[in-house]
Every structure is written in structure tokens, then in C-alpha cells.
Amino acid sequence: MSNKTPNYWAIVPAAGSGSRMGSHRPKQYLHLHDKPILQHTLERLCFSRITGIVVCLAEDDAYWETLILQKPVIRVNGGAERCHSVLNGLQALRQLAQPDDWVLVHDAARPCVRQADIEKLMTELAHHPVGGLLAVPVRDTVKRAASNAHQIEIVETINREGLWHALTPQMFRLETLYNALQSVLKKGELVTDDAQAIERFGLQPVLIEGHPDNIKVTHPQDLSLAELYLRQM
Template identity: 55%
Template structure:
């Protein structure tokens, strides 16, 4: 990838993670005595292509100031919104105030601390000349069932061509900002950045990543992420 192409990361971190059944937001729970969010930020910031990070924080975040961060890149903060898409949009506005160019933006979940540098490399190489951008994902390998409201199986879904969407999701700053703004204007719910890009009429590319890039959602995910991080030692 050309060194002239600026790359920034955006991390929406304003959620509360209600499924964790914890007293604090899941991104502040600890793995081996370090908050998940800190692990995620350090993993992103230590990649040589990342020029800076914008993190969107909840307005009443009481834990952010307690983090001990010494990142090798610029770190900006934005105010999070009601939904993930609002937080990302706010972060992009902060970045647009800082940058006169149109850098690539890698939007990454705060609760995915196991992202490999190898997967960032693959995204940058695959998408650097793409006119739209794309996302990291994993092909569906399990048998997929569709059920009704009573959990009665109605059909087995063909898994050919099905992928599990992950992050980072990589798009140009201007295109993503416009796509999110357009979706908001139309009151269209978007659960990830690719959804907004798709609604704007574009077709993002899928880039295959590693299955250990898990999103911490349930309490047992903390132990699994800790295991993956230990396994990755020396592979970052």
C-alpha cells in the first residue's frame, strides 16, 4: 500500500454491553489486568500504517480517564451517540475537522482486542486501490437454520456465499460520512458501516480474516479472548 495514503482508525466505544451483566461497560472489563478497550487501542496503534485513532466515548463515561495509555500515534476523542452509527458519524466529524484530505478509515469494535496485524495488512493490500472499500469477515462454516417466533425450524439456509461480518470496516472518510448521514436522514437503521455504504448504492468487498478476531459480548468471551491473546504472542 502506498505510504502516501493516510489511514485512521475509528473506535465506537459508547455502548454499555448489557449482555455482559457487569457493573461497568464491557470495554472496561479486564483481561490479564488490562481493560479490553486499552488492548484494542494498543493493537490498532501499534500497526505501522495507522496514523491516528478517533474514539467515540459516552458523555457520562467515568472510566476512560483511568486508562493508562501511551500510544505511538495521535488519539482524538469524540462524543458518542445513541446508536453505534451516531458514534461513528460523530468520530468522523472530528476527523474531518483535523484532516483536509480523504484518508482511509478503519472502523473497529472496541470489544475486539484480538485483531491481528496480519488481517489489517490483508485489508490494506486488498482494498488500497478499491473504489469503495470493504470489511473483514469470516465465511460461515456451520449449518444455518431459520426459525419462527417459537424457535421451530422452518428451513436450512444454504451457507454458500454467507459470511459473518466483523471489523475493521474500511472506507474513505468522505464516502462513509456521507453514507451514514444519508441513512440517518432517511431514518434507516444500520448495524455496521457496510450497511450504510450498501444503502448508498455501493458494493463493498469482503476480506477474509482470522476467526480469533472475536467480539466480546458474553461473560465467557473474556476467557476465550485471553486465550487467543496468549496464543498470538509473538505473532502481532
């Protein structure tokens, strides 16, 4: 590992269509407080400790140019799935950054993340060999269910002790995350977040408790909740 103090970079995968929103445009471009969700998200990442931001977009993205950004970002093409987009972003960063630089991957549809939580993640894991992610403990009773032709039925109740909701950003060394994603994709596997790739690479990420208002806008009802949280910030 280099003796040089590592930089911090951000990658925002934003190539998804957001089909569950039932909208005519991708969810990251729906408006909150007269700004697209993606613009809010990028503004959360625009502070001095972040050296640069890579945004992974669909090739036919027709809305990106409508954003008003605080500082320039690096645009790359996204992929078929989130993990492919992140890998494309990492490939771009490998031309600019050092292998042991930190990379924070943050969901485009999490516009309410607190900068204080991002700072906490960066500070607490600055000297950790692996890295980790923001998360919150599961507070509700968890049920495993199965569907039949007419209804959804409970199969079992799961002990919530030790269960956490994974959030973003998720922060890992550039080359470690690149190698982990390359490894799972070469095996024909897909992962739903970066920590899962790191886990399958034989490493153990650390959970850093964040705030539960760091929600991911996924369904139409999430918009009003995100509006509420943003008003309180």
C-alpha cells in the same frame, strides 16, 4: 480524488453499555490479562500506518482515564447507536483529514484482531474505489428460527454458500462513509455496521478474509475465549 497519498485513520465506537454482559461496568472496560478490553483493542491499532485514532465515548464515561495508552488519541462523544458514534468520529476527522483518506472503523470489543489482518485489509484495498471489511466464511449450518410462548423452533435451514460473518475493521474513504451514514440516518434508518450504510448508498464493499479468532466480546463466556486467543498471540 487528491494525488496525495491518503492517510489511514481509525475510529473506535466505544459508547455502548454492553448490557448483555450483565456487568457493573461497560464491557469494553472489563479486564483481560490485567488490562481493559478497550486498551487491548487500541494497542492493536497503534502501529505506524495508522495516522491517528478517534475513540467515541459516552459523555458520562467514568473509566476512560484508567487506560494507559501507547500514544494520544482523539476523544469525541458517542451517540445513541453505533452508527451515530461513527458519524461523530467522522465529523471530527473531517477537520483533520482529507476526504479521500481511509478510515478503519473497529469495534471496541474486538481485542483479538491480528495486526497482520489489518495490514492485509489496508494493502489489498489500497487502490480499490470503495473499500471493504474483514470477514470469515460461515462454516456451520444456519437455521432461521421463530419463538413461541414456550420454545424456539426452526423455520428453515438456510444455504450457507456465499454467507460470511462480517468482522471489523471495516475500511472506507472518509467522505464516502460520512455521506453514506448521513444518507441512511436522514431517512430515519439504522445500520448495524458501516458496510451496510455503504451498500445502501449503492456501492459494493469487498470482503477480505480474516481469522476467526477476531471475536467480539458480547456474552460472559466470550471473556475466557478472548483470554485464550490473547495468550496465543
